[in-house]
Amino acid sequence: MTKTQINHLRELENESIHIMREVGAQFENPALLFSGGKDSIVMVHLALKAFWPQKFPFTLAHIDTGHNFEETILFRDRLVEDLGARLVVGSVQQSIDDGKATEETGYSASRNLLQTGTLLDTIETHKFDVALGGGRRDEEKARAKERFFSHRDEFGQWDPKNQRPELWNLFNGRMNMGEHFRVFPLSNWTEMDIWQYIYQENIEMPSLYYTHKRKVFNREGVWLAWAPFMNLKPDEEIVEKDIRCRTIGDISCTGLTISKADNLVDIIREIAATRVTERGSRSDDKRSEAAMEDRKKEGYF
Amino acid sequence: MSEFDSEAYLNMELLRFTTAGSVDDGKSTLIGRLLYDSKSIFEDQLETIQRDSMRRGNEHIDLALVTDGLRAEREQGITIDVAYRYFATPKRKFIIADTPGHIQYTRNMVTGASTANLAVVLIDARLGVLEQTMRHSFIASLLQIPHLLVCINKMDLVDFDQIVFEKIKADFNKVSEKLAIKDARFIPISALFGDNVVHPSKNMDWFKGPTLLQLLESIDITSDRNTQDPRFPVQYVIRPQKPEFHDYRGYAGRTAGGNFKKGDAVTVLPSGINTRISSIDRYKETGDQVHVSESVTIQLEDNIDISRGDMIVGSDNQPQQSQEIDLMICWFNEKALQLSGKYALKHTTREVRVVIKSIQYKMDVNTLEENTEDKTIRMNDIGRIMIKTTKPIFFDPYTTNRITGSVIIIDEATNETLGAGMIL
Numbered sequence: 237m238t239k240t241q242i243n244h245l246r247e248l249e250n251e252s253i254h255i256m257r258e259v260g261a262q263f264e265n266p267a268l269l270f271s272g273g274k275d276s277i278v279m280v281h282l283a284l285k286a287f288w289p290q291k292f293p294f295t296l297a298h299i300d301t302g303h304n305f306e307e308t309i310l311f312r313d314r315l316v317e318d319l320g321a322r323l324v325v326g327s328v329q330q331s332i333d334d335g336k337a338t339e340e341t342g343y344s345a346s347r348n349l350l351q352t353g354t355l356l357d358t359i360e361t362h363k364f365d366v367a368l369g370g371g372r373r374d375e376e377k378a379r380a381k382e383r384f385f386s387h388r389d390e391f392g393q394w395d396p397k398n399q400r401p402e403l404w405n406l407f408n409g410r411m412n413m414g415e416h417f418r419v420f421p422l423s424n425w426t427e428m429d430i431w432q433y434i435y436q437e438n439i440e441m442p443s444l445y446y447t448h449k450r451k452v453f454n455r456e457g458v459w460l461a462w463a464p465f466m467n468l469k470p471d472e473e474i475v476e477k478d479i480r481c482r483t484i485g486d487i488s489c490t491g492l493t494i495s496k497a498d499n500l501v502d503i504i505r506e507i508a509a510t511r512v513t514e515r516g517s518r519s520d521d522k523r524s525e526a527a528m529e530d531r532k533k534e535g536y537f
Numbered sequence: 538m539s540e541f542d543s544e545a546y547l548n549m550e551l552l553r554f555t556t557a558g559s560v561d562d563g564k565s566t567l568i569g570r571l572l573y574d575s576k577s578i579f580e581d582q583l584e585t586i587q588r589d590s591m592r593r594g595n596e597h598i599d600l601a602l603v604t605d606g607l608r609a610e611r612e613q614g615i616t617i618d619v620a621y622r623y624f625a626t627p628k629r630k631f632i633i634a635d636t637p638g639h640i641q642y643t644r645n646m647v648t649g650a651s652t653a654n655l656a657v658v659l660i661d662a663r664l665g666v667l668e669q670t671m672r673h674s675f676i677a678s679l680l681q682i683p684h685l686l687v688c689i690n691k692m693d694l695v696d697f698d699q700i701v702f703e704k705i706k707a708d709f710n711k712v713s714e715k716l717a718i719k720d721a722r723f724i725p726i727s728a729l730f731g732d733n734v735v736h737p738s739k740n741m742d743w744f745k746g747p748t749l750l751q752l753l754e755s756i757d758i759t760s761d762r763n764t765q766d767p768r769f770p771v772q773y774v775i776r777p778q779k780p781e782f783h784d785y786r787g788y789a790g791r792t793a794g795g796n797f798k799k800g801d802a803v804t805v806l807p808s809g810i811n812t813r814i815s816s817i818d819r820y821k822e823t824g825d826q827v828h829v830s831e832s833v834t835i836q837l838e839d840n841i842d843i844s845r846g847d848m849i850v851g852s853d854n855q856p857q858q859s860q861e862i863d864l865m866i867c868w869f870n871e872k873a874l875q876l877s878g879k880y881a882l883k884h885t886t887r888e889v890r891v892v893i894k895s896i897q898y899k900m901d902v903n904t905l906e907e908n909t910e911d912k913t914i915r916m917n918d919i920g921r922i923m924i925k926t927t928k929p930i931f932f933d934p935y936t937t938n939r940i941t942g943s944v945i946i947i948d949e950a951t952n953e954t955l956g957a958g959m960i961l
């Protein structure tokens with residue numbers, strides 16, 4: 237009998253590819269939510285692998301808060317062009333201009349929460365029946381019980397108490413008109429797996445993940461990037477630091493890491509030594525203990 | 538992982554396990570302890586737990602709070618669904634399917650068990666082998682979890698007494714004789730104080746075996762999958778509309794059993810047409826072999842009409858084909874299983890309609906008795922049934938292949954997943 241040993245990154249890859257193909261087969265009009273962050277870049281890589289030599293049957297969808305790092309948008313546009321992929325952008329600014337969303341005010345104002353409405357609108361406008369997301373169960377405790385195939389009612393809402401049981405590798409993507417699914421192929425990956433995989437596969441990453449000099453300020457222990465639309469408190473001071481992003485999100489709530497890591501091996505070393513979760517550096521999750529759960533129920537990523 | 542060693546890391550194995558135990562046996566504490574002692578809890582998580590522990594008036598940090606999930610559960614003080622946890626040691630990466638022990642237990646445990654290599658079964662040392670222990674072991678054997686680690690917990694409350702441990706072990710072996718458990722091991726632990734969880738116990742020097750984590754890191758899982766019977770359910774047909782791949786026609790899927798090589802004689806079901814494998818492709822490479830559980834794209838020598846739901850199998854090793862199928866079923870829905878009821882059924886990548894032809898018996902999961910009088914299969918019940926499908930399916934018994942031997946039953950009106958079946 238031949239013994240087959242597959243390393244865990246290959247196994248995670250096999251699982252994620254399987255799920256992406258299920259999405260390609262079970263749905264009519266899938267979107268892949270693309271934020272320009274590492275998880276969504278890995279998702280695109282897996283989608284390429286899953287359908288090669290055919291193009292992947294997903295439309296990339298970016299929910300743009302208008303408060304992005306410039307590098308993210310440049311990276312996104314180049315990737316889309318290289319792949320010849322279709323991209324749609326859901327704009328939070330547009331939602332605000334249309335009066336569908338109200339900008340937060342105050343020092344910790346962020347457009348992070350406003351993304352939910354724009355996301356749901358984008359899904360509706362383009363008639364997407366499924367949105368692939370890069371969420372991982374290790375990120376946050378409300379995500380820990382998210383299914384691979386997560387059913388959303390006609391209001392886009394998640395009902396954590398009434399999820400479909402998910403067994404073996406049988407995924408039930410059946411739904412009624414007006415409902416949709418969120419599918420999370422990276423559910424079983426950890427932050428460490430993601431970086432190891434990026435290293436193993438030699439996947440190109442936006443420069444923001446590597447060390448660079450940037451104007452930053454410190455708020456309650458978290459380093460934030462300075463941008464013209466950020467409201468500084470009187471005692472907050474803009475300084476220049478060697479920093480890198482551990483996650484990439486909306487500028488207003490992406491905590492930065494003081495770091496000199498300029499290559500993948502150093503980044504992986506840094507993560508191995510870190511004693512704070514990835515989400516711990518995001519001020520959006522600190523708002524309240526159940527913040528993520530509440531956002532997810534409403535239809536957040 | 539202090540120093541990053543790329544080779545070692547890239548060769549790490551993945552082990553999936555589930556925990557089984559009744560309420561208060563110490564499952565949450567045990568998982569918390571495993572994560573805490575293996576240094577898998579981050580500082581910000583620990584701070585939250587410390588704060589929560591104090592708020593609840595606990596003197597010590599309550600490790601059970603590590604696995605605390607959604608707010609509803611926090612409010613009720615119980616966990617209500619399957620949640621997944623991750624940790625890694627330099628030897629392996631672990632995925633824990635954390636299943637709470639209360640009334641909905643069967644449904645949750647079955648779900649967690651379906652993908653597990655191993656189950657950790659907890660027994661309270663003060664209470665010994667109870668009816669629930671039987672139920673947990675039965676589900677583990679029904680779902681064919683290859684390895685069982687029986688942890689006799691709360692040893693601190695029985696003075697770390699070896700006699701207590703040996704008696705429970707003997708009792709367990711007696712009741713589990715009726716079950717198809719291939720590999721069971723026993724460990725005396727205290728989840729609360731950490732004895733024999735990650736570190737060997739100083740209080741039980743009579744126990745010479747490995748700790749729980751040592752076992753989790755070392756148990757051989759390479760033969761847990763079916764490597765004998767070549768099965769490849771077609772998931773998706775790859776037809777690039779590109780000039781350089783003009784005639785390309787590939788069948789994408791994940792190998793459900795055995796291995797395939799270029800040149801292998803294969804049969805395509807349901808058509809029964811024989812052909813050979815011409816190549817086995819991965820991203821940007823055309824290769825010549827695939828092992829079980831790998832996702833690849835297969836090309837065949839002959840141009841045959843194949844679509845999703847078909848299965849490519851070894852010509853000299855074919856699965857069973859039938860429209861009448863015997864199943865053990867676990868039911869998950871408040872609406873009971875209807876005799877003569879019609880449902881949708883998913884099996885590998887195939888979807889068919891089924892009608893329930895007969896219900897042989899309902900299993901009393903606590904006593905393992907077959908109830909042939911009350912045969913109504915309700916939520917959390919397990920029973921034996923026969924179904925008839927509109928089209929044949931190609932299957933192996935669940936005991937030889939967990940992928941080609943499993944099905945789910947779906948409500949055609951609400952689309953809910955109602956039950957999970959294991960083919961006999």
Ligand SMILES: Nc1nc2c(ncn2[C@@H]2O[C@H](COP(=O)(O)OP(=O)(O)O)[C@@H](O)[C@H]2O)c(=O)[nH]1
Pocket residue numbers: 558559560561562563564565566567601638690691692693694726727728729730
């Ligand atoms: N003395 C002692 N108490 C324990 C041990 N393990 C768990 N407990 C306690 O048993 C109770 C139930 O534990 P918990 O982990 O919540 O059980 P669960 O319902 O199985 O998740 C809690 O009060 C724990 O502190 C142990 O090894 N020794």
